[in-house]
Amino acid sequence: MKNRLKVLRAERNLTQEELADIIGVSRQTINAIEKEKFDPSLPTAFKMAKLFQLNIEEIFHPED
Amino acid sequence: MKELKKKRLKQLALWTMAWLLTVMLTKYGATHMWEGNTLISLVAILLNLGAGLGMILINRKLVNESDELEKKIQLEAMGITLGLTLIVGLTISLLDYTHLIDFHTEISTLITFMGLTYLASMIFNNVKYR
CATH class of the missing domain: 1.10.287 (Helix Hairpins)
Known part of the structure; x- marks a missing residue:
């Protein structure tokens, strides 16, 4: 799954560590999601959407 | 956390x-x-x-x-360890049964094999998702 997490995080001047603490996951998880090696669970995706005040599909979208 | x-x-x-x-x-x-x-x-x-x-x-x-990625890493490592232990354990048992090998394996060999497989899988998966 493609995502805009790295861009959104950079826009808010958050480090991976800070974002991980807010969402309640490890820094490794944030890094793996940004590198598109791992797809987050629905609750994690919702937390990210709430934090960035966006809909889930504005952050994550399936590969074409 | x-x-x-x-x-x-x-x-x-x-x-x-x-x-x-x-x-x-x-x-x-x-x-x-x-x-x-x-x-x-x-x-x-x-x-x-x-x-x-x-x-x-x-x-x-x-x-x-653990969080979701850590759980996935653990699950994969445990799956590989369980699968390999079963397959390799039975292969060695069959080799012994058919007299193709002339040494008897101990339970400690199996435990060492499991430990090393789990460790290798954890390292591999952590590098994979780094």
């Missing part, structure tokens, strides 16, 4: 150490300390069983408190 994980890892290390010490105590004690005393041997085995159960419960807590 990080503090809780550190605490659980410390607890796991302590329970693992207790389990290993009770294994050593039971094996060494039965032959060198209380030779032939069944009651003391039974108490030592029960202590070992208790330490083993404590280790399992803490490990379960650690996995349950």
Whole structure:
């Protein structure tokens, strides 16, 4: 799954560590999601959407 | 979250150490300390069983408190370990049964194989998702 997490995080001047603490996951998880090696669970995706005040599909979208 | 994980890892290390010490105590004690005393041997085995159960419960807590990627890494490592142990264990057993090999494997060989497979899988998966 493609995502805009790295861009959104950079826009808010958050480090991976800070974002991980807010969402309640490890820094490794944030890094793996940004590198598109791992797809987050629905609750994690919702937390990210709430934090960035966006809909889930504005952050994550399936590969074409 | 990080503090809780550190605490659980410390607890796991302590329970693992207790389990290993009770294994050593039971094996060494039965032959060198209380030779032939069944009651003391039974108490030592029960202590070992208790330490083993404590280790399992803490490990379960650690996995349950891990985040989704850490759980995936653990699950993959455990799956590979279980699968390889079953396949390799049966292959060695068949080789022994058909007399194609002339050495007998001990339970310690299996445990060492499981430990090394799990360790290798954990390292591989952590590098994969880094």
